Amino acid sequence: MSTDDGARVPDGARAPDGPQGTGAEPLLRVEDLRVDYRTAGGRVPAVRGVSFTLEAGSKLGVAGESGCGKSTVALALLRLLPKSARVGGSVLLEGEDVTAMRWGRLRAVRWAGASIVFQGAMHALNAVRRVGDQIAEPMLLHGTVPPGRTGARVGELLESVGLPRWRARSYPHELSGGQRQRVMIAMALACEPRLIIADEPTTALDVMVQAQILRLIDDLVAGSGIGLVMISHDLSVLADTCDRLAVMYAGRVVEEGPAAEVVAAARHPYAAALSAAFPRVGDPGSRMAPRGLPGDPPDPAALPEGCSFRPRCAVAEERCAATDPDLWSAGDGGRRAACVKVLEEAV
């Protein structure tokens, strides 16, 4: 899958070096992940070379606007993409390449090794089965809990996410959105995986409920050594929750670094615009001055030449049309950004 490699400069920067490059194999290492969807209108490159690593016990946030490929990355991590998707690159989960696993092994890794919390819990839960059964299902499947004990374990899990035990007998529609999301989280914890991938776990939830869920995730992950990949379009949420942050644009990571720093002082113009779009109540600068990004989100099927952000970039230059920059190192703490200007500064 060496489609648009030719246009790239310079080559070396693509190697996943950075601070994570310690000796021990990280929990999750994604290298040059690429996903194309085959559609009636041709190939849609939804993810175009995404690399990142996640250490056990740490939390990585992935932000970006709708359609930039966040969910595709999440699904690719467990090879859950539809048939129409072609995947390139590698996903190393505890050193084992998910993309090359046999089906049997893959099934064993799914959920027991890494589980997913999906966005719309109403749809991610089977409407006609009791939530208790759904939580118990992976336990029975992976044999992590002896069959006789699943009931008790389900109860424990529900309690750990703040739901009464009897809720195991409920059907999803009998639960509110927040409760459903809790069930999803309980389910994700069922097999005590090493990695949890949360794809927009709080979108569409009410502010107050969102806060509850975020806090819950925080509590559960903290100190348990579980790695968390949290995906959201809400940069402010991620900044609050995660250690590190990766901002995606048009199928690429355009900026990566410690969460607080990326939000406070983004190096990539897109990341900067995105964080400015979340106003701070009380900040007189944003009073009566909403800020946004002109232009429309990119269409992955028809990306512009060169830097894909160029058409919306306020500081774009001529050379941006020629190069589609990779992630360069952009400061301490393993900060990286994909903008020619960043390279200049670094040089």
Next chain:
Amino acid sequence: EAASPEGDTLTVAISQPVDTLNPFLAQLLISTSIHKAVYEPLVAYDAETNEPTGAVAESWETSEDGLTWTFTIREGMTWSDGEPVTAEDPAFTYNAMMEDEEAATANGNAVANFETVTAVDDSTLRIELEEPQATMLSLDAPIVPEHVWSGVDDFGDFTNEDFPIVGSGPFTITGHEPNQSITLEANPDYWRGAPEFENLVFRYFADKDAEVEALRKGEVSMVAGLTPAQADSLEGQEGISVNNATGKRFQGFTINPGAETQDGEEFGDGHPALEDKTLRQAIMRAIDKDELVEKVYGGYAEPAEGYIPARYDRYYWEPSEEERLDFDVDAANEMLDEAGYKEGDDGIRVSPDGDRLELRMHVHNDRPDYVAMGKIFVERLADIGIEVDNQTVDPGVLSDALYDAEYDLIWTGWSVNPDPDYVLGIHTCDALPEEPGTMRGDAYFCDEQYDELYDKQLAAWDDPDQRAEYVKDMQQILYEEAVVNVVTYANTMEAYRSDQISSTQVQPDPGGNLFGQDGHWSFSTAVPAEGGQGGGSLSGGMIAGIAGAVVVVAGAIGFLVWRRRTATAEDRE
């Protein structure tokens, strides 16, 4: 090869479910046919000649005035349960029909003219009539055993399904699966001698094609009512005999000459021009009967003139050369031109009174031959400038049109009994309705001369030849008036498995039919073929069928399993 249920079973395909096994109520042809094999009548029709022949009555005598008939009951005849048949039985039967309205349902007509019926002694039955009648010897209503039926209170409710049903005929009914089959067993004590076949089964089929297929397979031994195409295709098939019988039925159409009640009140909306005999005759001349025979019946019919089919040669009549209204379009057109029927702008004639000759034609939709004839008729009448509106309709619609006289032309046909009294009677003035909507004939025909002749033939009960003369004269009147127009006598086509039935009796012989006889001859005299096919209850076909089904199912399962295998091999998601 062909497999029959049992070698000694005669299986007859029937296309009509039995209405009831109560002979006082049964009206459908199939039921009456079965009853004929179960209950002997007083007098039967001879197998070969159609002449009256003794059945329950051995002999009979008539008084001078023809009002008193004395029948001598057959000696030593018994019911199938062993009881002797005595004069009490017919007396009971006829009296029931005379007294009980329900019992009169099916055969009440036969006793309509009876004054009294008495059993003088065990072997003598006396019938007193109100008027002399020529039809005393066509008394083929079933005679039931008094000792069984005297216990019946309500003839209308009694189903007569206590098997075996006690009868006196060659067979007794032993079982009835509604809408499926009726099984009969031979009566070993039948007075003419036990039938050769031990079992007689009538099996119901809903579809003519299915019947023929069943015959081909040997599932049934006899099929009646074949279409010409079916007869053609069965002809010459190994193990199958086709019986092509001369017709007992005539086909034709009636013209509404202007409907009237007996009191002369006109009603209905028949086309006024049809009152004109010339027009009616011209219509007849536009019809090519040979074409009908060829196209509709594939040759299995006779072009017809007279009202009584040719098979009854005593009464058969043909017009003389000058009387004939033969197919001749030019002649027909000429007749119309002369009579003042001018052609309109659209090529359709207009009557002298100014009525456009646009006629409605009603056709029974369940009679394929009428439907076909109707189609030809439409095109032929166009040749003489008459437009026909083809209304092929349900029988109900048709009879409404007929009884309300809201028609111009209707296709019709009657099955004619050996005694022609009834079919002649329906065209007397008496048959005209007393008030609109109650007529009992099938044409609003009324002719004084015809009525005189009808009375004469009825009175000539003691002189068959003289009676035949009268009957022929009546037919001539009908022909000339062209209200009731006969076009063909269609053959009756039947087939039976000659490898199951080696011989059987047609009626009349020769040229007669097997099914729907006036009697039971074809069943009671049928002889099983040598080496009749045996076979247990699981026939060869069934075994083959089961084997086939097993193979199909196994194949399907195998396929699914194979699919599953291949599917798991490339277990993609």
Next chain:
Amino acid sequence: MSAPAPSRRALLWARRRAAWGEFARTYAQNRAGLFGLAALAAAALTALCAPLFIDAGELAVTGGPGGRFEPPSGEFWLGTDAFGRSVLAMVLWGARISLTVGFLAAFVSVALGTVIGIIAGHFGGWPSDVLMRVTDWFLVLPSLVVAVALAAVLERSTLTIIVAIGVTAWPATARVVRAQTLSVEARPFIERARALGGGHLHVMKRHVLPNVMPVVLAQTTLLVAEAIVMESTLSFLGLGDPSTISWGGILQDARSAGAISSGIWWYMVPPGLAIALVALSFTLCGRALEGVFNPRLRERR
């Protein structure tokens, strides 16, 4: 109209053409749909042009050029019937009635069903209840029986068959349209139209109708298939118009002639195949249309 108007109209036409092109392209991706369309086009063409290459006189019962039940030969590719008429010619000619009945009957029932469905779906409340009760009532009646009864009562004609089918087939459409209307009515643009001041008629005409149209169109094509089969059934039961040639009518003639058991397969098989083929084509087209209008059916993971 002011100056830019013509350009807007031209643009509009260009858009329409493009939309059609898009539609055609999407449709063309469905091979079964293409097959159906081709078969239909052939059938329709046959029906239209039949008088050009078939002499109506040869279809008259007295004018059949061949002999009785001639098997297929060079002259009569599909043999002849009892009147010596070419079965091929009759089957080709029969397309006229069968297609007419199919289309008109489907039209009648779809028009009825659409109007009732939209009204019931739009107004809700008791009008909807009443209409749906009536619909349900029609829906439980055995449609074949009602059609048979209607066809028996009314005058024997093609129109009767159309009415009989149309009157019995609409409830299904009404339900589908109502369901679709309800789902359209739940969408925010309906509320926007109301908030803009649009009345009932405006909402039904401008918003609901265009959005239920795809369903209706697909439903129509499916119903045509049904109507054609129904026509053949009624004709087969002897309720057809005897003075016209239709496929069901030919089948009935064949059956009453005992063609099946007489080995005269050429009388029985072609009309049945023609019915099946045309019904299948309509069904395929209907499904293809459904696919085009409902992309959800088209591409799914």
Next chain:
Amino acid sequence: MTRPATAAAAPPEEPGAPGPGTAPGGPSRAARVLRYLGGRLLTAAVSLLAVMVTSFFLFRILPGDPVRAMTEGREVSVEQLEELRAQFGLDKPLWQQFADYCVGLLRFDFGTSYQYRVPVAELIAERIGPTVLLAGTGTVVAALLGLVLGTRAAWRRGSAGDRATTAVALTLWSVPSFWLGLLLIVVLASGAGWLPGLFPTSGMSTPGVEGGFDSAVDVAHHMVLPVATMVAVVYAQYLLIMRSSVLDEMGADYLTTARAKGLRDSLVLRRHAVPNALLPTVTLIFLNLGRVMGGVILIETVFAWPGLGSLFYSGLRVPDLPLVQALFVLFASAVIIMNLLADLVYPLLDPRVRT
């Protein structure tokens, strides 16, 4: 076979958007269930009433006088006709006939068949068995076949297998059932060419075959062709519905969840996709169970199956008013009852409707 338009198989009325649940066994739950049941029963009763009235008047408009039709071609006198008419109650004014009919219905007395002279109820009791046997077997086979094939087709959508399955189903669906039945008789019953006649041409049993096992086998043997005809024409709709509902579910997130849990493909299908996809299909099956009763008329006629369908067809031609009226009510009430059952079963399958 009548075929309800595919899309008519929409699930029953959308349940109101279910709000966040409360603890099970809330006080109003029983009341709600009762109200639901009561509502459905009432609807069914109203429909039934409407059908009864329809039935009476629908057949009164049938042309033709049953008495004349029955006696057609026979030698009858005017008096006999009048007598028959009086026996049938046809001489009474229409309103009185209607009143008699209604009173009769209340007592489950459908009158006496004109043709057969037995109480209609008796006739129906006699024939309902074969019809239920044929229609039931046919529906069960068709439904199973449709469900299995539809699921497989959807799961492997776009594959050669999918396309072949769908094409075959659609083709068979387009074929007039009576025609198919006749062809099957010719080919499989009488045998064509080298093919022996495998099955009986028609009827339900061979006369004279007796004994439990033998006659069961015999009936089964007779049933093959009619059932095959019925299944061939009918199963497509189950297949199509099942296929599209499985397809509808295919993209659903909960399936991705199931796969993410490490379930095998077949388990994902069986445990998750099918139970959800079954919901709309079940409604259709119930609806059809009701409709096939009326729908088997053609098949019973072609195969001389001694059931209600052929009884009805024969009654219609007379017209045997008490018989056809009663059968019509029966056919329609079968649909009503099955609708009712569907309404009652649906909540059992779909917990969302339960509350």
Next chain:
Amino acid sequence: MTAELQRSAPQDGPEGAADGARAQGEPLLSASGLSVEFTGRGGRGTARAVDGVDLDLHAGEILALVGESGCGKTTLARTLLGLERPTAGRVLFEGRPLAYGARALKGYRHRVQLVQQDPAGSLNPRHTVYDAVAEGLRIHEGATADEERRVADALSRAGLRPPERFYLRYPHELSGGQRQRVVIAGALVLEPEALVADEPVASLDASVRGEILRLLLDLRADLGLSALVVTHDLGMAWNIADRVAVMYLGRVVEAGPVEEVLAEPRHPYTQALMSVLPESGAQEPQVLAGEPPDPTRIPGGCRFHARCPVLASGEAERAGVADACRTQDPGVLSGSGPARVACHYAALGRAGD
């Protein structure tokens, strides 16, 4: 109408718009004691979605209505447009109660426009942009000669320039932001006096949101449009609103100028909302326990008392208002005026000030 509009249009910039003076005088659109109840289907209880609301929208003002999901914001907005009939109270437009006759409503809807939450859904997928924008014109004025000019005008005002390029596009060919602009253009084409926007940017990407909000501000500046903006996002209220009303379970519980309310929330509910803003920084988030409230079961007393952290922490007890909280309804806040709060505890605090 245009002239009138021009006259009332304030010519000052967005900053000036926050001027307290605007809140004076006759409100343009107001709710007075407004209640809306939904009778539940299938045995569910009656939902008091809006339960006594007084709210005034003045000419040229942007009023934000915030609150958590299900508190009745949408219902209130719809009722203001006459799409829902109030079970009690009235909607007043220019001081006159809203009439619900077909004609009167049509006239009213000429002057007050609705912008819905979901721009994708609120455009008919089968209408072109031109049709969608011209729809209002056609409904109210039939075919007019200057239709095209007005449509072009509205489109360019909404930021779709050049308008001709968009005329014949279908909604699915537009991005989310463009769709919302089309919806706004459709509202503008009738030159309304007030706009009721129900979560106008909720379904849009964060980066696009700002542009749409800026559009609203620009329109207010150019046309003097007043707007009621429904949102659950306090940040958005901070971004564009002059005044804010916080709604809880069908009632407005705190209202006032944005700076006052958001800088110093006094109702415990508002405080909790503020605290869970992700960027709220130092403040320890006060996550309210329990589920969003249920309008079919509104608790007695202060409707917030069951979840009230002040009551739970015993602070209210100490202040001596706990009983009042549990039993006494704090009452309906008046529609305009300075910052007000419906809370026994806060009222106490103020009194104590």
